[in-house]
Amino acid sequence: MSKTLCVSGIVMAVLLFGGIGAMAQDTPKADLFFGYSFLRYNSAQTVPAFTANGGIGSFGLNVNDHIGLEAELGGYHNGNVNNYHFDSTTFSFLFGPRLSYGRSKKVDPYFHVLFGGQHGTSSIAADSILVVNPLVNAPSNGRYKGSQTSFAMAVGGGIDIKLSKAVTFRPVQIDYYLTRFEAPEVVVPTDSNLKTARNQNNFRYAAGIQFTFGGERPSPTPPPPAMKSCPDGSSIPASDECPKRNFGLGLRAAQSEVCQGAVVPIAPAVTVPDGATYQWTVNDQSISQGPTFEFGTNGREPGTYKVGLRLSAPGYNDESAETTMTVLAYQPPSGSLQVSPSEIWAGDKATLSANFTPTKCGGAVRSVRYSASEGSVNGTEYDSSGVQFDPAGSSEQRKTVTLTANATDDRGSGSATAEIVVKRAALTAKRLPDIVFPPGNARVNNCGKRVLLEELKPYFERDPTGNVVLVGHTSEKESQSTGLDQKRALNAAAVISAGVGICSNFPANHIQVSAAGTAGNGIDLQPYFCGTSAVAETPEIPGQGVRESDTEAKYRRVEVWFVPSGSTLPPSLKDHQDAAALGVNSLGCPK
Secondary structure, eight states: OHHHHHHHHHHHHHHHHTTSOOOOTTOOSEEEEEEEEEEEEOOBTTBOOEEEEEEEEEEEEESSSSEEEEEEEEEEEESOBTTBOOEEEEEEEEEEEEEESOTTSSEEEEEEEEEEEEEEEEEEETTOTTOSSOOSSOOTTSEEEEEEEEEEEEEEEEEEEESSSSEEEEEEEEEEEEEOOBOOGGGSOTTOOOOOBOOEEEEEEEEEEEEEEOOOOOOOOOOOOOEEEOTTSOEEETTSOOOOBOOOOOEEESOSEEETTOEEEEEESSOOOTTOEEEEEETTEEEEOSSSEEEEOTTOOSEEEEEEEEEEOTTBOOEEEEEEEEEEOOOOOEEEEEEESSEEETTOEEEEEEEEEOOTTTOSOOEEEEEESSSEEETTEEEOTTOOOOTTOOSOEEEEEEEEEEEEOSSOEEEEEEEEEEEEOOOOOEEEEEEEOOTTOOOOOHHHHHIIIIISHHHHHHOTTSEEEEEEEOOGGGTTSTTHHHHHHHHHHHHHHSOSTTOOOOOGGGEEEEEEETOOTTOOOOBOOOOOSSSOSSOOOTTOOOOTTOTTGGGSEEEEEEEOTTOOOOTTOOSOEETTTTTGGGGOSOO
């Protein structure tokens, strides 16, 4: 039975793999393996499981890189089974197919199925306790012997690691190993019907060295063809044509944004060989065929234009490149105008400051000029003196004035505006210092003229239709001097109305004169001492100086008021007349 199975396995392997194609170029034709093997026999009837050590050798023929046929021989020995001194030796002979990952690979896992038989011999001492039916005549050497041959099969695989072209290391081969040994007759009772043939499911391990043989030699390397160098630096067979080179074409322009009226040259950004042909286009329309192209902006509307070049030359691939040019429209200078402060009283001034940014197509800002919708501008200073308000209104008034800065560049001008608020205060009578007089005297001294000509004058120059109020007073010690208070007020009026010499020419009919005598009329005293005979801050003629130590001088005075147009008269003005009606013109300009 075992011989039939062995032959059947070999025939099946030949039929299965014999027709597969030839081996790979570096696949060995045959291999020879020698190695150590460990075998674990499982229990067979009354014989316990035991291990055996030995070696195996195999010979393989490779049909191709993955399929081969393998023949294996192995031998194992054990002299002690579970402390029973069996002396057992087995010899296996197996054949079958082998499937490999690749015999030519550096690492080659494989799988095989081997069929065949195993021949075993065993002996035991005649006096062993296992001998239950000893023969009458014991053997001369004192041992009983037995042998048998049975079917065997191995199914498993391993890994081969190539160390060199001819030497391979096999670290592991593991197989399921099937045997069908019969138990020795010495362990079968004579009166038993127990069958002697049983399957043993065993484990087998092997490792060792494998030697490989044969394999097709690689074809001889043909001699290298004759080579030639090409302009691009490559080397090719002399019979081939050199590959065409690429220009690596790009375009170079001095600028990509240009103002109307300008011209920008555009040229290839690479070295172009002689004999090349050029085709320039603008927005895909053919323009010229020269080596450079001048992009002109005259007649072109602002916008973006696509400039292209197609280049051809012998030995080169045709190439195209594009760049974009943007034609800019003129923009006037733009900026801002600041005014500081942004609110002023009428007559005050403010500072103007403009900041303009030049545009690409206009050039630098050449000049900045300022103007105002009302008032005046001198350089960068705004003067609100010329702003007009409603003369009839006595309350505070506001007016918004527009200021404009005009900036000029090479091609035009741009502007920026700002606003300022000009305020006129509510109209009230303005009190000036009192003019003081020596006792019994009505002449306006130099200190008094200083009040009238220096401090009062700017008010009536700004408001010519306003009124000047002069209220004369006397002290109680001057009560016998009748009309001295009015004379003092009229002399003061003459200084500002006579219009000759040092006197001003303020209209006499806008000067209101009143005589209060010794009455204070509820008006506080504000005497003005601007000089003395000892220290002449304002020089006086002899007898006209008034000392600050003179406690009565503050009562010998003339109140001085300026009343803006539309404002109410001060409360101290009682029983008044204008200076013209009182004949101030006859006094002339006091000396």
